[in-house]
Every structure is written in structure tokens, then in C-alpha cells.
Amino acid sequence: MQELSAGGKTEAADVPARNEISVVTGAFGFTGKSIAQRLLSRGESVRTLTAHPERFDPFGGTVEVSPFNFADRSTLVRSLRGASTLYNTYWIRFPYRQVTYEEALANTRVLLGAAEEAGLRRIVHLSITNPSEESPHAYFRGKAILEREIRASSLSHAILRPTVIFGTEDILINNIGWFLRRFPLFLVPGSGDYGLQPVFVEDVAELVVEAGDREDNTTIDAVGPETYTFEALVRLIGEKLGSRAKIIHAAPRLALALSDVVGRIVRDVILTRDELEGLMANLLVSKGEPTGRTSFSSWLEANSATVGRRYASELARRYRAAK
Template identity: 30%
Template sequence: MENVNGRSQTGKLAVVFGGTGFLGRRAVRHLRRHEFSVRVASRHPDRGRDLFGSDDSRIESIEVNIHNEPSIARAVAGAYGVVNAVSLYVERGRETFHSVHVEAAHHIAAQAQQAGVERLVHISGIGSDATSSSPYIRKRGEGESAVRAAFADATVVRPAVMFGPDDTFITTIITLLRRFPVYPMFGQGLTRLQPAYVEDVGEAIALILQGSETGTTFECGGPRVYSYKELVSALAREAGVKPVLLPVPFAAWHALSRMLAILPSPPITRHQVALMQVDNMRSSEMPGFEQLGISPRAVEDIIQTMLRGR
């Protein structure tokens, strides 16, 4: 596969569903740097206007209901490219993994196809598997199939677990490391992770929309693979703390997540526990950052910036 080149996209419109989220807002900014006009489609357009301001006339924030096809159709009208960066980590009422990651993803792809959109980028995740026993992982896998059924040339981007300022991954670990002398680990801390910097994933999305290749699946992992224990230890060193790392069996985590499920915003869910039982690394057989001409940044390259922001 050839590297994606740097063609100008001045005047072309990209629509980003979930454009105010952790990854979505980075995708918006990288698309603008590549001279796309951007329509930010989200439930809360005021949040988009707060994030991106009113100085840039090429960023438009609109309200969209991803469960309503006419609403999606209005959002994608006139677009060259569409990015679906909508994600859900905790099910609430009608907002389920199936309704968001499968049904809504299919609606977005179908409406993009009907509108004559040339490029569709669907954000999934490394490890997505339609045969998994985990509802979250399974629906991610089913969502990829649903998107491709509606838009055959869709490009799927599977990031590894992402990190960056205001994330819910490394920021949470650092908070716990600083607050408590003992840090409870998932199992023995042996699960392998390949964290990806969110800005690198945002740039990957922009380059994919800019390029000519379609129908590919990219797996985007950072430059280093850690065991969970190695990652926590590295973060502790960077933060200047020396906690005791306490192995906690996964059975105990599952029991805790069931008890916490009664809370409106549980600090940990059974789906997150299930994810931590599975290695989160890109396959060497899949294209990734390198094929896009991106040199991904490691946790150690960014962590001090994150620490200074806390």
C-alpha cells in the first residue's frame, strides 16, 4: 500500500458525526488543517460552537439525531466525506451498544451512500469481533459489517486504546496513582496494550479522507507495546510516585462492576473489565499509521504535557 499523499481539499465538505467527542473534535481540527470544510454533527451543537468558536467560517455545528434517518440525511447533504466517530461505553435506556454501534452506524452509512458521498470513515476499535461473548466487543464487530453492507467502500479505522489530555484512560490511572498508596491492577497486569495518541488518530482520519484508497481497514496502535503493569509503572515514574501495585483477580472486578452498575455513571463497567482481559494490539498484517506516513507518538512523549495540565 502506498502512503497517502497530501492533496489539497479546499472546498470539500467533511461531516463528522460525534465531532464534539474525545476523538471527533481532534478529527475536526485535523480535517481543517488539511483544508476541508467541516460540518460537526452532534446532539449538542452549542458544544461544537464552544469548542471551535465562530472565527472559522468553514466549521459548521449542527444538531443531529443518529437514530433518525431524515436527520442524518440532512447532515450528510452535499458532503464529500463522512466520519462516524460516535461511540458509547455505558448503555442507558434506548442508548444501547446495538442501537449506536450497529443500527445508527448502518443508518449513517446508508444515508451517506444514498447522498453520493465519496468517502466514509467508520471508527471502530482494535479487537472488534462479531463472535465475542462481550456485548461491547461483539456490537463493534457487527457494526463494521453493517457499515460495509450499506457502504461497500467504507474505510474502517480501529484505534488501540487512545490517550491524550482529558482522556478517561491514562488520566484516570494517574489520578488513582497520586491519590492512593496502593494501586489495584486488573489481574496480574499481564494484558498487553499498544496505546495510540488521539492526535495521531485524528491525523490518520484526515489523511484517509484526503487519499484515494477506500475499503481498507486500518489498525492504529502506538509505537510501544506494554503489559498493563508496565504501563502503570511507567506512569508512576513519570508522576513521581511509588505505589504498591496490587493484583486483583478479574472475578473480583466483575463482581465490583455488577455492584456499581446501579450508579448513574459507574466508575467501571463490566464491559470495561471484559476489555481489560483481552490484549489490545494492532495486527502486524493490517495497515496502520506507517502506511499513512504517520510516526506515532508514545505515552512517554506526551505524558509530561498531560501532567502539566492537571
């Protein structure tokens, strides 16, 4: 892997020029942007499929942009044709208005079929740790269904299973910091002893790109080197940010209700029941060895001045028109 500084920058490295075309879904988003940047840095041509082609282009026009066009398969096939690898980050964090998990599943099936028809060599798909088709949690259940369908496709494939991804533009870690900076109390749902194993976005991107180079069908947990209980993670963030907020335990139902109240104020969905139950069931911890090497503690130390300074809105990123 390339060297990463504590601040999260990719150090310069000599990489051979490549003439391949790669497609990254959501290349203007958090994880997709890091994947696209790594591909560009080694000389690949990059296309993106996005729900928001009108939004700010961080690549200055070097990435070819097309809308998803799930309803028009022939157009979707044309946007994929000529590419060798599809890096798929498409999914939804929670249902919103007419956008449901069922629709996200159907859309991904269309995308997978279009990739086969367009003659792509490989798909690298971002899933989640511990998915299961028997899961009571729709997010994890949907991810497991997609994994099965990808394995049944004609494409060579790699499935990457990240936990909580952190980095400069993440939502979860940033918003924990935002709460700790602005409120006198921080409510930890339940015991707080459930775990999570955060992974740095650049480590995920490098694992994803490396997986794209492989020929074998593989499934890899993309997880960082440190595991925390949720309470320990919150306390570490509070300490590094100099927060004076008192951290107290509350019933999960109360924590969800209060997050809903604040969500109405900031016009966002802060936390869902499905997300909280998945976290409390220890589904964001891997049973395998760490595959990322950037520690959350060192990254937080280097970025404590900026974490939580501004609220990061999921709805603004995904569903509201860019200003």
C-alpha cells in the same frame, strides 16, 4: 504525517487549500475534535453531527452544527447532503439507561443509509482492534457487525481500528493517573501481564484524514509504537507522576467491585466487566506493525504535570447537560 511535538501539538505545515465539505460525528469530543481540526487546517469546510449541539464550540463557529436526528432520516439526509466524506466516531462505551449497544447499532445503520442517500463519496469509520462477531464482549461484537455492514454498503470506505487512545483529554490514562495521585493503593486486576498498545489521538486523527483521501477500501489498525503490560503501564504512570501508591494485584471481581464503589462517589462508570475482560484477553494489542509514531512514554514525560490532576467523567461528557 505532520510533525508532532512531545506535548502533542501539531506543528505548522503547508497544506493545499481544499473546497470539500466533510462531516465529522462528535467533533466537539476527544477524537472527533482532533479530526475536525486537521480538516479545517487544510481548508475544508466541516460539519458535525452531535448529540449535544448546545455544548461549548471549540471551533468558534467555524464548524456547522446539527443534531444527530436518528429518528428523522430525511433531516439527517439533509444535514449530510453536499458533503464528500463522513468521518464517523459515533458509538457508546457502555450501555447506560435507555442507550444500549443495540440502539447504537440501529443508529449507525440509519446514519450509513442516510450517507448513501445523500450521495457521499466515502466513509471513514472508527472501530476497535480485534473485533469479532463471535466475541463474547458486546463492544467488540457490535463493532464487528458495523464493519461488515459498512463493507456491504455502496460507499467507498476506510475502517480504522484504534486501541486505547491517549491525549490531553482522554479518560482511561488520565483516570489511572487520578487514582495514583489520590489513593494509597492501586489494584491491578489479575496478573496484570495482559497487553495494551496505546495510540496518540493526533496520530489517529492524521491516519483518519489520510484514509479519507484514499479511494480504495481498506482496514487499518491505528496503534502506537510501544506495547506495555497493564501493570508496566500503571507503574510507568505512577513513576512519572511521583505517586507513592502501592500497586498490588487483586482478583478481577474485587477490582470491579471497588471501581464501582469509587464510581458511586464520583457519579461515573469507571470500568465495566466487558471492558476489563476485553483488556485481559489482549484485544487492545495489534498483530500488525505500528501505524502511529508518538510514543506514550515521551508524551507522558511531557505531560506528567497535568495527567490525573482532575477526574475525567464519561457520564458527564456523554449524558449530562453542559453547565
